[in-house]
Amino acid sequence: MSVAKPLPHDAAALHVIGAARYIDDIPAPANMAHLAFGMAEIAKGWVTDMDLAQVQKAPGVIAVMTADDLPFANDVSPSIHDEPLLSEGTIHYLGQPLFFVVADTHLNARKAVRLAKITYSEDTPVLTIDEALATESRFEDGPRIWTKGDVDQALAEAPHHVQGRIEMGGQEHFYLEGQAALVIPQEGGDMLVHSSTQHPTEIQHKVADALGLPMHAVRCEVRRMGGGFGGKESQGNALAVACAVAARATGRPCKMRYDRDDDMMITGKRHDFRIDYTAGFDGDGRLLGVDFVQATRCGWALDLSLPVADRAMLHADNAYHLPSARITSHRLKTNTQSATAFRGFGGPQGVLGIERVLDHIAATLKADPADIRRLNYYAPMQDTTSAEPRKMGLDPSPLQTTPYHMPVSDFILHDLTETLLSNAGYSGRREKINAWNATHDVLKKGIAFSPVKFGISFTLSHLNQAGALVHVYQDGSVHMNHGGTEMGQGLFQKVAQVAAHRFGIDVHAVKITATDTAKVPNTSATAASSGSDLNGMAVANACDIIRDRIAAFLAERHQTTPDTVQFKDGQVHVGGETMTFAQAAQTAYLNRVSLSATGFYKTPGLNWDRIKGEGTPFFYFAQGAAITEVVIDTLTGENRILRADLLHDAGTSLNPALDVGQIEGGYVQGAGWLTTEELVWDTKGRLRTHAPSTYKIPACSDRPDIFNVALWDAPNPAQTIYRSKAVGEPPFMLGISAFLALSDAVSACGPSYPDLQAPATAEEVLNAVKRARG
């Protein structure tokens, strides 16, 4: 058995000795040049003059390129071709690349760009949600609106209501390895691209377009990223394309890596949101109808904002049955960095909206918020032990449906919640906290429970496909390749475990290789938590094809049937004989059996109309829950997480150690989003928090003092690879319990609802304390 083992990350042994190679560590080819962007200093307007004479003359400068120098497409957009690599004169945000320098060293390139003399004609930028709404500065014709039932009537008839607004900031990815690309020209104009990207095919595609070449002339290779989190789904395009254009122009290998400040000024971040809500409920706190208005700043270009905003709508219910709902979504165009994918992809923002509603209801009814949450859960899955595939949408179903009319058939949070509340001693601790707060004036404690139910699949249905390429060599060693990329999440190891399991061999016999568009074409981004679901299946398919060929050959030779041939513990058993896997491979080779195969997988059962907001966008739901305890200082707003208990559903885990790692890390990143991580733009549209000195991700001591993390070990009812569940994004939303706990602590300060906004910095907590006191 190699699946379900808690094996280390595939590169852990290289990480710890500094031998794991990232883009900037690849030994420099001779004559390599280095690139840096010159960036706009205003948020909106036009370039009236660009004097680059001093730049040209600067030490080490080889070439300077503007939009006029680009040979083909000036486009690095992942969606609607609205994102030029270099501005053609119009400025859309402060930090927009205007030109780039090709120089002999990274430092000389950085120094040279600062010598540009650029004059602008400045226009008034659209920076805020209100400014964008007032000027109708938006993507799509108007707001996207999805409805279920008659929410107006439900609200009119509801005996109780809450109404409010929550603003939530964006989030910088802060992948430790900044964006980077290295392009090496090949013979005949072809290009080899090394990129730190979650989406090698997109890099290949954009580079090909920028060079006027067919995709076959460009190969993109990605061994690993030093963190991605969604920030390398589309944001690497600019570097790869610039390097490719420069390599074509100069004939030299070209590398570009952003300095951290440039990275934060140029690249997109998580979408910030403002969510207005009106909810009607009965005397017990049971929701009758909810009306959400979600507004998000997408920044200057579309990028991935439509599916991000869609996913925020798709998670406006989180774990709760909304008998009626209306979700209105404004996708606003602002003169800021183009907001992009970030772990959860809009889901966390949608979830925080409904969690705020339930908190507000509990406060209104003076009920325990955990009770109100459970009261509103979807109905439980009927048979938790059944491994039968669901029959989605085939029969008229008694199942409850989401606001987008998808039946929820795999809801397991009732049992999971019961277990977590009990294991974490929730009720007793709440009483102890109340008693503690009664005797403490300056400091107050808070505790909160929150669940997550996260839909798994790309909502653009065609992306739910994956390919793999597997070779078995005549010595029995295995070369494995698939379309997924490794950014630290452990995908490569999990998929290698699948391959090893299919062949009944040790995982060390499987060579993990860099993602390569020449080996597996037309890949989807490693995103939407889909990596192991899709690529695990594709690799299993390829392995099975080879294994079945070996089995068929051996069965024929031993006068038995292929299904009796067993691959186990490094050996192959056939007709009473046992040989090593290597011997089987050798024999198969000598008998001219093909030992190489491609594999393919596509997720079944998806059917989604994003305009109507109807259908089955998801294969299944990954679920989990958390309880967080915090303490706040009512004099300064300083606050800290004291304890967190997480129970998360990874189905039958492919690798429990790696999955726990995703859950722990996701929680801390989610809590960071809602506490210390504050993006601040000034009134000119300049991002003031563009380095770790001013943008504060969680540090070591910010993790919970007591941090209990466990897996809910039950097979996925959906037919996924070994019945596992995706685990990349869902645990991020467990961090919401930290935000709710802060709100709970603030509530101990006075009678009014604290109306806590995110991020709950010390300053915001102090403001909320004053609001609570009334």
Add this chain to the structure above:
Amino acid sequence: MDVTFLLNGETVRVAAEPTQTLLDWLRIDRGLCGTKEGCNEGDCGACTVVVTDQHGGKALNACILFMPQLHGKAVRTVEGISGPSGALHPVQRAMIDHHGSQCGFCTPGIIASMAVAHQQGRSDHDDVLAGNLCRCTGYAPIIRAAEAAAQDPVPNWMDDPLVAASPQPYAPETLEALANWYAAHPDATLIAGATDVGLWVTKQLRDLSDVAFLNRCTALQKITVSEDTIQIGAAVTMTQVLAVMRDHHPSYADMIRRYGSEQVRNAATIGGNIANGSPIGDNPPALIALDATLHLRHGDETRELPIADFFIAYGKQDRAPGELVTGVSLPKQAPMLRCYKISKRFDQDISAVCGCFNITVTDGVVADARIAFGGMAGTPHRARNVEAALIGQPWTMASVETAAALFASDYTPMTDMRASAAYRLEVAENLLRRYFAELTGQPTSVLEISA
């Protein structure tokens, strides 16, 4: 500049540019790419290396460490933390076994920090790793690894000898030589820890050619504790200041524990923090509240002044061209001193507000009050109106409330990315309330509370 040091056990001699960073040299010139660049400003720790000098090994950020600072020292990078024959260091083994790496990019720096702490037998892992950001793991498995490796012996290859290093003109070894050189080069830049000057080079891309390095001037590195006074040389690192304050001014020490990070405190000096005149440096408010005396020297001329008088206006200090800060002296006793650092993140964050209180109460009446803040104005300075309102009054909540209202007359703070002006002022008032509450024995710090 001629620089000699040990690199992973091997003596190297380099002709270095004055502000060439160790990180660039390792990665570009030496091809040792294990040490990573994450932020290039000393805030993320991906570039952490182990540097051994006469005080032993310490973690430093290679991205803002200039080559001449290494003269006579030993550097060990992640590649040299494994043994010569490839044997893993116990912290490397533990990081694999406890799943302490995910993307792996912060890992080399974390290994370096852990290896030093392991050598020092430390168990304050949160402090050790405060300057190593990890975006993947949430830190829990890294701490588990650090704890698991604690009992393993320190590998012998970690014990670096000192390398013979001849005196160099760029690093004067006596105070006389330094003072005379600086008097003759008043436009030059003095470099101690380079935690600030480093960013002039890596971020502002400034060319600093006329520089002198202070790290071989031992006269500036002395701490002298006498009966009433602690005298601290300007080039004493904040790590050493932390140690001395733990013995004498524990609240100041608690604040310094959160000043920068382990790597920053190992490089940064108290003199640099004062001399650069930043309105948000954390030492000046404490030193002003302690009524410390600043010592300066210009050539052969020395003078001293109350530290509060050093800060004239934003960007302007009472320091003549060519005059250097040589040290600071402060009272050994100040049992009522409390130092409060308020920032978005507890560790390794620049203060939004840093308030230091030193109030003497005799027979229930305020006999003396020294209150100083950073982050509230263009300079660190005293809250004189608040002090005046307290002195002579009974030490009661009522007096505190009356006095707190006067912060608005002492300070006009500004709004920036760290905090709003309103928050800063409100927190200043509340810190006086915290001070009162703390002295009455109430719990006032979230850092002291557990679940």
